[in-house]
Amino acid sequence: QSFHHQLHFILIPLMSPGHLIPMIDMAKLLAQHGIIVTIVTTPLNTIRFNSIIQRAVESGLSIHLLQLEFPSLEAGLPPGCENMDKLPSRNLIKNFYHAANLLQKPFEVLFDKLQPRPSCIISGKNLPWTVNTACKFKIPRIFFDGMGCFSFSCTHKLEVSKVHETVSKCESFVIPGLPHRIELTKAQLPENLNPGSEDLTEVRDKLRAADNTADGIVINTFEGLETEYVKEYKKWLDSCERGSVIYACLGSICGLTGWQLIELGLGLEASNHGFIWVIRGGEKSEELERWILQEGFEERTKERGLLVRGWAPQVLILSHPAIGGFLTHCGWNSTLEGVSAGVPLVTCPLFAEQFYNEKLVVQVLGIGVCAGVEVAVTWGLENKSGLVMKRDKVKEAIERVMDKGEEGEERRNKARELGEVARNAIEKVTTPLNAARLQKVLAHAARFRLQIQLAE
Numbered sequence: 001q002s003f004h005h006q007l008h009f010i011l012i013p014l015m016s017p018g019h020l021i022p023m024i025d026m027a028k029l030l031a032q033h034g035i036i037v038t039i040v041t042t043p044l045n046t047i048r049f050n051s052i053i054q055r056a057v058e059s060g061l062s063i064h065l066l067q068l069e070f071p072s073l074e075a076g077l078p079p080g081c082e083n084m085d086k087l088p089s090r091n092l093i094k095n096f097y098h099a100a101n102l103l104q105k106p107f108e109v110l111f112d113k114l115q116p117r118p119s120c121i122i123s124g125k126n127l128p129w130t131v132n133t134a135c136k137f138k139i140p141r142i143f144f145d146g147m148g149c150f151s152f153s154c155t156h157k158l159e160v161s162k163v164h165e166t167v168s169k170c171e172s173f174v175i176p177g178l179p180h181r182i183e184l185t186k187a188q189l190p191e192n193l194n195p196g197s198e199d200l201t202e203v204r205d206k207l208r209a210a211d212n213t214a215d216g217i218v219i220n221t222f223e224g225l226e227t228e229y230v231k232e233y234k235k236w237l238d239s240c241e242r243g244s245v246i247y248a249c250l251g252s253i254c255g256l257t258g259w260q261l262i263e264l265g266l267g268l269e270a271s272n273h274g275f276i277w278v279i280r281g282g283e284k285s286e287e288l289e290r291w292i293l294q295e296g297f298e299e300r301t302k303e304r305g306l307l308v309r310g311w312a313p314q315v316l317i318l319s320h321p322a323i324g325g326f327l328t329h330c331g332w333n334s335t336l337e338g339v340s341a342g343v344p345l346v347t348c349p350l351f352a353e354q355f356y357n358e359k360l361v362v363q364v365l366g367i368g369v370c371a372g373v374e375v376a377v378t379w380g381l382e383n384k385s386g387l388v389m390k391r392d393k394v395k396e397a398i399e400r401v402m403d404k405g406e407e408g409e410e411r412r413n414k415a416r417e418l419g420e421v422a423r424n425a426i427e428k429v430t431t432p433l434n435a436a437r438l439q440k441v442l443a444h445a446a447r448f449r450l451q452i453q454l455a456e
């Protein structure tokens with residue numbers, strides 16, 4: 001941290017006591033670790049929770065308060081409705097979400113004035129605008145889930161099995177696939193699974209989609225309380241067979257257009273392997289996101305595919321034993337990271353020196369298979385000629401890399417050996433590390449360490 005700028009986290013709780021209070025506790029925890037924290041809330045919430053907020057702000061820790069006027073009038077709410085539990089009628093909930101969304105602009109105006117520059121946003125449920133803001137200012141956004149892992153597991157198992165849709169309102173049913181026999185009736189389910197609240201389905205789907213794009217998640221629990229359910233929550237990659245998942249990420253500056261990314265997605269799907277696919281957020285991904293939604297791509301691949309929107313912990317993912325291949329644009333850092341992890345590569349170079357790197361990986365080192373990109377993106381031909389990404393070639397390359405036959409095994413062995421060589425090389429480094437790169441690594445490390453610490 002001595003040569004990285006001071007970490008500054010922005011905490012934006014949903015305007016509800018159940019979210020605000022634990023997030024203030026989190027602010028104290030973070031500040032005790034030397035992080036500057038700014039809590040963003042509205043004037044009436046500040047007055048209402050004055051004693052708790054003031055205690056935190058005056059604790060001597062580096063905790064600050066930023067107040068944003070709540071646009072009640074603009075959103076058609078009566079005055080004083082700055083908090084969910086203050087709404088005079090459930091019918092006003094849409095207006096409340098709308099008002100909460102209008103906080104984006106005033107917050108972004110203030111963002112540039114915040115010192116030091118914020119490094120991360122931790123925001124509560126139902127604040128989808130914070131995703132866009134984090135993306136715009138190129139910082140991670142972590143989602144604070146006000147519930148525990150047990151309720152997460154219950155909801156998840158119901159969404160997958162849809163068993164609650166097959167029973168009448170008061171008939172009890174067992175939630176399938178949980179470590180315990182949990183019996184409930186449909187009438188007891190939360191609103192998102194309850195057909196009584198259909199008018200809000202669209203709003204809720206949007207809110208949930210935004211929460212799914214988080215760079216990380218903080219859950220207000222401890223492992224000893226819901227041990228099996230915490231495990232359940234964490235196990236995605238852990239439950240996959242060794243070397244069975246392909247990790248696909250095209251670096252930080254992916255210039256591919258929507259339809260080319262769709263081809264990539266279809267190739268991943270057609271390969272029939274487990275996959276993690278990192279999608280950049282922002283305007284470029286709009287066409288892709290529309291397609292994902294319209295085609296139900298995420299839904300139909302959810303048993304074996306995971307879409308990561310925004311920034312993925314690449315090095316961490318690559319080091320997991322479940323990863324059997326890395327579909328990469330052959331940026332030099334990604335190439336080194338793939339090599340160091342000892343995994344074979346599916347190559348999709350896009351521009352710059354990436355086509356050279358592909359030759360090194362495929363021809364010289366023999367640890368990769370080309371997925372068939374033929375024209376550099378910078379030549380601008382990708383829209384016209386269709387030469388860039390083809391699902392069949394992507395599928396074929398993935399299959400060859402993941403193949404358990406002789407050719408695949410030979411490639412894997414070479415990749416493994418090279419990974420060993422990479423680890424030895426790192427151990428022998430005696431010259432000082434490049435400071436800029438080290439800064440970047442520390443920033444990532446701090447982020448993910450923090451997630452782990454908070455989760456613990």
Ligand code: UDP
Nearest residue numbers: 251252253278310311312314331332333334
């Ligand atoms: N990276 C990451 N998560 C992402 C995308 C990229 O951690 O979701 C990191 C990756 O590990 C690598 C760097 O960003 O260290 C990308 O550098 P590279 O030279 O591979 O490609 P560029 O982004 O410069 O084209």
